[in-house]
Amino acid sequence: xxxxxxxxxxxxxxxxxVQINCTYQTSxxxxxxWYQQHAGxxxxxxxxxxxxxxxxxxxxxxxxxxxxxxxxxxxxxLQMKDSAxxxxxxxxxxxxxxxxxxxxxxxxx
Amino acid sequence: xxxxxxxxxxxxxxxxTSVKIECRSLDFQATTMFWYRxxxxxxxxxxxxxxxxxxxxxxxxxxxxxxxxxxxxxTLSTLTVTSAHxxxxxxxxxxxxxxxxxxxxxxFFGPGTRLTVL
Numbered sequence: 606x607x608x609x610x611x612x613x614x615x616x617x618x619x620x621x622x623v624q625i626n627c628t629y630q631t632s633x634x635x636x637x638x639w640y641q642q643h644a645g646x647x648x649x650x651x652x653x654x655x656x657x658x659x660x661x662x663x664x665x666x667x668x669x670x671x672x673x674x675x676x677x678x679x680x681x682x683l684q685m686k687d688s689a690x691x692x693x694x695x696x697x698x699x700x701x702x703x704x705x706x707x708x709x710x711x712x713x714x
Numbered sequence: 715x716x717x718x719x720x721x722x723x724x725x726x727x728x729x730x731t732s733v734k735i736e737c738r739s740l741d742f743q744a745t746t747m748f749w750y751r752x753x754x755x756x757x758x759x760x761x762x763x764x765x766x767x768x769x770x771x772x773x774x775x776x777x778x779x780x781x782x783x784x785x786x787x788x789t790l791s792t793l794t795v796t797s798a799h800x801x802x803x804x805x806x807x808x809x810x811x812x813x814x815x816x817x818x819x820x821x822f823f824g825p826g827t828r829l830t831v832l
Binding site for chain 2: 638648692702704707
């Protein structure tokens with residue numbers, strides 16, 4: 606079966622750095638997405654990785670290792686507004702998105 | 715980025731009635747739209763894939779006669795929850811695929827519709 610694992614909840618301090626991990630086992634791979642979702646809102650796109658390595662976008666970076674079925678989202682200089690759920694999703698061989706359950710990130714002052 | 719709208723943003727209805735939710739891609743044509751449902755504290759669950767001009771493809775466990783999907787144009791897909799019951803209360807989110815650009819096409823989400831069935 607297809608499976609995506611990410612921690613349920615993480616806590617970090619304002620101004621710090623946090624890394625949210627995602628491991629996946631899917632039938633085929635056509636890329637991995639990270640989305641941010643605030644409570645009661647639809648997800649918003651953060652990043653897309655299809656090749657191994659690190660993609661940096663401002664305070665957010667995303668890393669992919671296809672051989673290990675592993676990705677992480679790195680958030681730097683955390684702000685209170687970064688409190689949200691972060692969803693990892695993989696595009697499988699049929700170009701369908703397989704979703705993780707999301708990681709709730711709590712930022713403390 | 716591309717914009718996807720949903721209407722209504724929230725709706726309250728009585729048990730047994732039907733509710734229609736619209737999903738529009740405002741500045742691009744979307745041959746494929748997805749409908750998701752999200753219960754509190756859970757991840758998004760794909761309900762169906764809607765392709766313009768053809769029947770929707772439903773995920774296992776989703777009743778196609780209860781959740782009617784119509785994708786009549788390249789910018790509009792509708793989801794009708796027929797004979798709604800309290801257990802159908804949820805957050806319904808649509809997304810639209812942009813035309814393929816490079817190695818993938820990006821998915822943009824609508825703002826979601828919160829349905830409460832009394």
